[in-house]
Amino acid sequence: MADFLVFLRRFIAEPGRVGSIIPSSRFLCARMLSRVDWANAGVIVELGPGTGVFTQAILQKKRPDARYLLVERDPQFRAVLRDRFPEVPIREEAMKLGQYMEEMRLGKADVIISGLPFAIFPETLRTGILDQIQSVLAPGGLFITFQYSLQLQSELQARFQRVETGFTPLNIPPAFIYTCRNG
16 A cells, blocks of 8 residues: 555656656566566666566566666656665666666676556657667567557557567556567
């Protein structure tokens, strides 16, 4: 209930930046993370973790030696994440993803999980973030995101060699899941 209230307040305060009034469901989380080869994921990035629904699951699944980075713009969500996951580094801007990864000497990302609401972003922001994602994703790496419409599908298909689209009705609202492979 506390996460719901945080999401609702942030959605009302910044509807152009927060894409939902409630956190993602465990069903959406499980479906998205089921595509990841956790044994071979050495560098994991999560964009837009909100209050950490995916973060908690990723921490349980990732290898002990895997490097993990969160990128969350909203200061209230960052405060929640710092309290819940003090061991995980958090940065602020997805548009600086390449810079952060270079500063942290992470190399390329094997997996990027995103909860960013691309559909409500201005085109320049959406394009810039997707450019950053492509620039840091390892060959064969996965970019997995969800959206509430098919609006992003053609753009992802133009950018990635393989894009699989799934759907889960067990989320509010129901969500489309894009699993994109780089190379």
